[in-house]
C-alpha cells in the first residue's frame with residue numbers, strides 16, 4: 001500500500017519535527033509548547049514503525065475501528081504511545097474510543113458528550129477531551145458552531161460532568177486558515193482553555209504563529225493517502 005521506504009518516512013518525520021520547532025522559535029514560543037501529533041490514518045504498522053523507532057509517541061487517527069485494528073499491537077510494543085482521536089465519534093463507539101484513545105479531540109454535540117459521560121462512569125480511564133469547533137460553519141463539517149461554543153462548553157461541565165481541556169478545528173479547505181485559527185484561540189481564551197489543536201501539513205506554521213499547542217500532520221510525513 002505504501003510507496004515510501006522506512007527511511008523516507010523517517011527523514012520526512014525528522015524534517016517536519018524540525019520545521020515545527022523552527023516555527024515555534026519564529027513565533028517566539030518555546031519548542032516544548034508545540035506538540036506534533038503525527039496523523040497515521042490509512043497507513044499501516046510498517047509505515048508507522050519508523051516514526052516510533054525515531055522516538056515519536058504521539059499519533060492521531062480518525063476512525064475508531066481502523067485504530068482498533070492496528071494500535072493495540074503497537075501500543076503493546078510501545079506502551080507510552082499517546083493516541084488522539086481526531087475524526088468524528090459515533091455515540092455507539094464511545095466505549096471503544098475511551099478504551100483505546102488517550103485524547104478525544106472531537107467532542108462536538110450533546111449526544112456524544114452524554115455518551116462519553118455515561119461510559120466514563122464505568123471505567124477508570126480518563127482520556128483528555130477537546131471540543132471541535134466548526135469555525136467555518138460548514139454544513140457538512142462536524143463541530144460546534146462558534147456562537148454555540150460557550151454554551152456547549154458550560155454544559156459539558158455542568159450537565160455531563162466532563163472536563164474539557166482544549167479546542168480543535170479544521171478550517172475550510174478553500175479559505176485562508178489564519179482567521180479560523182484566530183477565532184479558535186479567541187473562543188479558547190474566553191473559556192479559560194489552554195490547548196489549541198490546529199494546523200495540518202499545509203498550514204501548521206500559521207497555526208503555530210497564532211498559538212497552536214498541537215499540530216496534526218500526516219501527509220507531509222507519510223506521503224499522500226491512497
Ligand SMILES: *Cc1c(COP(=O)(O)O)cnc(C)c1O
Pocket residue numbers: 039041062086087170200201202216217218219220
Ligand atoms: C487527516 C487529518 C489531518 C492531517 O492532515 P494532513 O494534511 O495530511 O497533514 C489533520 N487533522 C485531521 C482532523 C485530519 O483528519
